[in-house]
Amino acid sequence: MKDQILQFLPENHPWKEQLLYFKSIDSTNTRAKELARANALHGTVLIADSQTSGRGRLGRSFHSPAGSGIYMSVIIRPKCKPSELMHLTCTAAVAACDAVEKAVGIRPGVKWINDLVYGQRKLAGILTELGLAKDGSVDYAIIGIGINCSQKEADFPEEIRTIATSLEMIVGRPVDRAKIAAALIEEMERISQELISGKENLMRRYRADCVTIGQSISLLRGETVHHGTALDLDDQGGLVVRFDDGHTEAVNSGEVSIRGMYGYL
Numbered sequence: 001m002k003d004q005i006l007q008f009l010p011e012n013h014p015w016k017e018q019l020l021y022f023k024s025i026d027s028t029n030t031r032a033k034e035l036a037r038a039n040a041l042h043g044t045v046l047i048a049d050s051q052t053s054g055r056g057r058l059g060r061s062f063h064s065p066a067g068s069g070i071y072m073s074v075i076i077r078p079k080c081k082p083s084e085l086m087h088l089t090c091t092a093a094v095a096a097c098d099a100v101e102k103a104v105g106i107r108p109g110v111k112w113i114n115d116l117v118y119g120q121r122k123l124a125g126i127l128t129e130l131g132l133a134k135d136g137s138v139d140y141a142i143i144g145i146g147i148n149c150s151q152k153e154a155d156f157p158e159e160i161r162t163i164a165t166s167l168e169m170i171v172g173r174p175v176d177r178a179k180i181a182a183a184l185i186e187e188m189e190r191i192s193q194e195l196i197s198g199k200e201n202l203m204r205r206y207r208a209d210c211v212t213i214g215q216s217i218s219l220l221r222g223e224t225v226h227h228g229t230a231l232d233l234d235d236q237g238g239l240v241v242r243f244d245d246g247h248t249e250a251v252n253s254g255e256v257s258i259r260g261m262y263g264y265l
Contacts, residue, residue, distance in 0.1 A: 001049060001178055008182030015043035015189050022048040024066070028073035029127055029144040035075065036131055036140040042077040043192070045185055054146060063160065068151050070181050073144040076192045080138055082130055086236035086252075087199060089114050089128045090206040092143045095187035096124060097209050100147070103183040104167050104175055109211035112230070112239050112256055116147070117211060120261050121165035123148055143188060149177050199235075207233055216259040217241065219251060230256075 002021035009016050018041055025031055025048040032046050048071045051064035064071050078085065093110045100116070100123075101107040108116040108123050116124035124147040133139040148166035156164045167175045194202060207213065212230045219226045219241065228243035238250035 001047070001181075004178035005047070005181045005185070008179050009185060013186065013189070015045055015185060018044045019185070020044065020046045022046065024048065024050045024052060025071075026053040027051055028054075028071050029129060029142055032073035032075050032142045032144070033129065033131065036142065040075050040140075042075065043189065044075040045188075046073045046075075047071065047181055051146075063157060063164075064146060065151075065155070068155065068166070069149050070145070070147040070177055070184065072146075072181065072184060073142055074185075074188050074192075076141050076143065076195075078138055078141060078192070078195050080196055081136070082132065082138055084196060085130065085138060085141060086238075087203055087206075088130075088141060088143070088195070089126055090233075090237040091191050091195060091199075091202045092126050092128060092145065092188070094202055094205045094209065095191045096126065096145055096147070096184065099180065099183040099187040100124075100167070102187070103180040104171060106167075106170055107209075110206065110209045111258060111261065112210055112212040112233075113237060117261070118165055118170050121163055122160075123165050123167070123170070145184065147180065147184075149175050149180060203233065203235060203237070206237070211261075212239065212256065212258055218257045218259075220255040220257070221253070230258075 028046045028048050050066035051071050054064035096116055097108055108118045111117045114126040115122050127144040129142045130138055131140045150168050151166040153161055215230050217230050226243055228241045230239055230241055232240040234240055234250045238252045240250050242248045
């Protein structure tokens, strides 16, 4: 698959020589962190045909069967403070939406903060992680993404069968994983150049894709559930929520469910 991906990338693409392909791996994010700590270059890309321990947000696993999806992690080295990268996951979501639209012709939405969705079902997940230098600045950032490409509904584990989807299920035809992966690499490289200087535009675009805004939501923090309405996003990617008790707060942590999505009634 590596050769196929390289064929879709422009000949002069700056990350082309730093693409690592694995038939199987525990987790592309876990391996990317190991490589980043060993001084891997900015723009190192890891792609696996399958993951045995794929990781998602909040400690969840990500179903990663062979031959069915794209499981990718990118190492970037932005020279900034951690506080300047609060919007990193939002930015990665914009890049992923752009890549899917470019390669397949449909544009997913984004369920805050890190799920790509289509037709009320989850299509992809994003996991971003930072490593800090001794002076507290960002040493590296890992952008991990898993996209369901070729699965049929019956291919998903029973517990997620009614809430997951794939690109093939959406468009009703086979999709080219190599073409999608190449588009994703191109878009990730593009947004890596705009992370700081283009933040305002990237957040504007994320707002346009975010399906959570305007919805009735529930927020789970520990064992407590709060209900409210998602009003907007702040400049750092926090979800601005007006809770049913009348107070408004920018949410940066916790699990948010949207009424009518993923089985939430």
